[in-house]
Amino acid sequence: MTATIPPSDQATQGQSPPPAESDAPPQPSPPQLTWTVLCVDDEPSILSALRRVLRAEDCQVLQAGSGAEALALLAEHPVDVVLSDMRMPCMDGAQLLAQVHQRWPDTARVLLTGYADMNATVAAINEGQIYRYIHKPWDETELRLTVRQAAERRILQTERARLQALTTTQNEELRTLNTTLEQRVLERTSALQEANEQLRRNYLTSIRIFSSLMELRSGVLAGHGKRTASLARKVAQAMGLAEDVLQDVFVAGLLHDVGFLALPDSILNKPVGKLSAEEMVSYQRHPVLGAQSFMALDEHQPVASIIRSHHERADGSGFPDQLQGSQIPVGARILAVVDAFDDLTHGHLTGAPLTEAEARTILQRGRGTQFDAEIMDVFLHITQVVKPPAVRLESVGTDLLKPGMTLGKDLLSQEGVLLLSAGHVLTAELIGRISRYAKVEGLLLKLDIRMPPGPAGGDPDGR
CATH class of the missing domain: 1.10.3210.10 (Hypothetical protein af1432)
Known part of the structure; x- marks a missing residue:
């Protein structure tokens, strides 16, 4: 099993390297390999000929002497194109390319075949779904062009799949972002509505207090x-x-x-x-x-x-x-x-x-x-x-007040100042302020609290 990289065409047999000089221009780097082709044939001379033909291409050439060796090499190295001879012992080209199609379907497959192998070629086309087949003896230009086109097609398919996957991922991220954004907008809108409602309640409460103070005259x-x-x-x-x-x-x-x-x-x-x-x-x-x-x-x-x-x-x-x-x-x-x-x-x-x-x-x-x-x-x-619905009021001392209770009548100070308006829902913090107010003023304070309607009794007007 061998892997051969074609030598640079710029090198010449027997030519000595230039003398080292401090101001000598840098030597060009070898061409960057852009795709890989695996040549499979049981005859070393054929492999050597294929390597020579493909030397002009900007590619890496791997070689295998049998189908089994080719499959082992494919398992270790990514390959863009498999170029296989038809007639090989143990595993012919049609069988090899059929396995490549099953295990590495994205790898392009090209078959070298003779005119006498047309039945096997048809089988390879059907089972291995090969990209092209080339008759032997081959035309070098046709072979290079076919292999290059197969590699470019493979690279384009890979890039298209990558872009499709990227598009799918981005679309999913966009959908998630839109969903999250909509949820955040709803949450923010709800918070703003709640804040606005709180401001409106505070505003109206302030107006009520001012009105009550005004009426003290x-x-x-x-x-x-x-x-x-x-x-x-x-x-x-x-x-x-x-x-x-x-x-x-x-x-x-x-x-x-x-x-x-x-x-x-x-x-x-x-x-x-x-x-x-x-x-x-x-x-x-x-x-x-x-x-x-x-x-x-x-x-x-x-x-x-x-x-x-x-x-x-x-x-x-x-x-x-x-x-x-x-x-x-x-x-x-x-x-x-x-x-x-x-x-x-x-x-x-x-x-x-x-x-x-x-x-x-x-x-x-x-x-x-x-x-x-x-x-x-x-x-x-x-x-x-x-008529207003019947409301039953109960006079409750400050020590018995509980959060969630609703005030049934306006709570006024001894001077007639509105402290809390009817309908106000008590909270633990508000109950604490009411208790402190009653203690500071020395009042035995009781509040009229709305109670669930009973079968009898209660002030029908809630006053």
Whole structure:
């Protein structure tokens, strides 16, 4: 078994090497071998002739004297082309190339055969699926060209398979990346939505606290903003208004009387119906003052517009701008109805609180003149038909509070400041803050907690 690399054609027999000189140009390196051919024949003279023919090709030539020797050599060295003679003892060329096809299917196979071996050649084509066969005696140019083309075809097939495998791998990596990216986008979107929702809750809680602090100036106004905002949002929801409008209506309901901070206590502590003409002039400035306080807040201009117009009338006789009908923002038209309703039921207008039925009757008289007719109809439906679900409240001391409990009533300080609004879900950290607050203030504090509906008892209104 031998492996022969063709010597460089530039070398000449008997020529001595050039003398060593420091400035002599470097000798060219032997040509780099780019493919390998295995020549198989039982006659050494044939192998020598094949090696001579293939010397002109840029290839490595391996030689084997039998089929068994060729298979052993193939098991140790990668080979691009097997060039085998047909007639060999023990294992002929057709049998050899058939085994090469089974064990190394990517290796190109070329058969040397004589004209008398056509039946065996056909068998080799069928069983060994050879690339080409060459008749002996061969034409040197044809043989070199055939072997070169077989090697190039083998190399191209290998490269194509490599590129296909690379493409498949890259496509799979891309699919995995896309799947991972989609999952990361979903997770990030969910986190952002949760953060935005938390910001929205904190924002509304801050507005509620400010509204509660604002109402400390007058006992008559305590809780007015929260009640008005809650009912105005229900009316807006029943009308099918957009979510951003619902929030603007709610915030405007909480802060619609912020302009009262600029009015003296002598006006705030009187029912509106008992104000003097001079005091009424000051009173009618509060929507303008309230809207002006939002001047620097770009995103709250719709809220400012609602606050400014919540005392306008459908017939144009309201204040401060004498707007009428659709000129009045829809949020302000809603707020006008629910604000008047709460004022009537809590005595802010007349000094004596009315029942809800009495207040609805009075408001209905202003349908189409003072109040928007459609909104009045929706309001009457909401307050007469839609009832809140029954909620059972239980007074629970701070030592019995547990995470997950829901507050059923607003928690107010002794001064009337809103500490926690109804519907707030307690956490372990929040329970700790409540307990510390009660201890510092020396209070035996109990919270009204929503309980699962029972068969009997409980406050049906959750108040």
